[in-house]
Amino acid sequence: ETGVTQSPTHLIKTRGQQVTLRCSSQSGHNTVSWYQQALGQGPQFIFQYYREEENGRGNFPPRFSGLQFPNYSSELNVNALELDDSALYLCASSWGGNRPGELFFGEGSRLTVL
């Protein structure tokens, strides 16, 4: 148990739709990072939020966007879904923003795009 919870755990969407994934960070953590893990691959960094601001972004298009709330929970939004967006989306919480440290991962939200 990492104390990081994600919802929903599984969902199915069709191409062109929009999806919102949610993450509650571990108590005391102020940083949330989002990763996309395609089947059989390692996680790919999407972006990080630190104190409600985006604090770094990986090689993902603008249709991937996010939010962090005052309680440090976070949302990942994906617009105009494509088949290749099918993946496990992982949220990780940590303390310290730019100071690398241990990431505590949730169990992920598995998105299937048909």
Added chain:
Amino acid sequence: TQLLEQSPQFLSIQEGENLTVYCNSSSVFSSLQWYRQEPGEGPVLLVTVVTGGEVKKLKRLTFQFGDARKDSSLHITAAQPGDTGLYLCAGYYNNAGNMLTFGGGTRLMVKP
């Protein structure tokens, strides 16, 4: 784009055997981590190495960081079925502060 390569991708061994997993990059890490991920769960941190040449042990697992901080290895002694899972190395690069870059993973199966 910095690439972090793991080998082998898949490994199936019998209980009691030893194994080594490798993680290589062309760029220098400021620190490197190893995670283990089981089906339906997120990755869980096993170890962080920071200093070139550093060796850390966690029970039957031995982690080594290369002298040049561009590579790492994970050695498991006398593997057990409970070691089955996806082993991921992940590194922070000097020029990409807060972005943790993961390798593709090594999927290990230990048969009883």
